[in-house]
Amino acid sequence: MPRLDTDFHNRVYAVVMAIPEGRVTTYGAIAEALGLRRSARMVGRALGALTGEPGIPCHRVVNSSGALSGAPRFATPTLMRELLEAEGVTFRGETVVMGRHFWDPRTNYRGEL
DNA sequence: CGGCTGACTGCGA
DNA sequence: TTCGCAGCCAGCC
Numbered sequence: 001m002p003r004l005d006t007d008f009h010n011r012v013y014a015v016v017m018a019i020p021e022g023r024v025t026t027y028g029a030i031a032e033a034l035g036l037r038r039s040a041r042m043v044g045r046a047l048g049a050l051t052g053e054p055g056i057p058c059h060r061v062v063n064s065s066g067a068l069s070g071a072p073r074f075a076t077p078t079l080m081r082e083l084l085e086a087e088g089v090t091f092r093g094e095t096v097v098m099g100r101h102f103w104d105p106r107t108n109y110r111g112e113l
Numbered sequence: 114c115g116g117c118t119g120a121c122t123g124c125g126a
Numbered sequence: 127t128t129c130g131c132a133g134c135c136a137g138c139c
Binding site: 026027038040041044045048062063069072 | 119120121122123
């Protein structure tokens with residue numbers, strides 16, 4: 001059981017859960033939404049601890065280029081992309097079409113910071 | 114208690 | 127346009 005009891009992990013958990021189906025956001029955007037500004041890596045680190053937890057659509061978090069940098073962490077390397085495509089997310093090559101699916105937590109997520 | 118690590122990012126070459 | 131590099135900071139060892 002991953003550590004889900006720290007404030008930081010709980011905040012990441014809350015933001016990721018708020019991502020709508022068929023939309024994606026980035027590590028950096030989540031970090032900024034939490035007030036960390038330059039610590040996108042922390043978000044990825046936290047997601048690693050949250051991976052596999054029910055109710056946390058961590059496949060909707062991609063890097064700023066739209067690439068699925070977290071794919072290797074899933075049960076199979078292709079699962080992340082399969083989950084996204086099943087929700088209607090479109091790709092151009094190996095990356096998500098960000099202009100069409102990006103969801104900004106700083107603008108849309110109203111939670112406790 | 115101190116040090117290393119990482120599902121990132123933006124900028125310079 | 128693609129590639130490399132240094133910063134970032136909570137957790138875990």
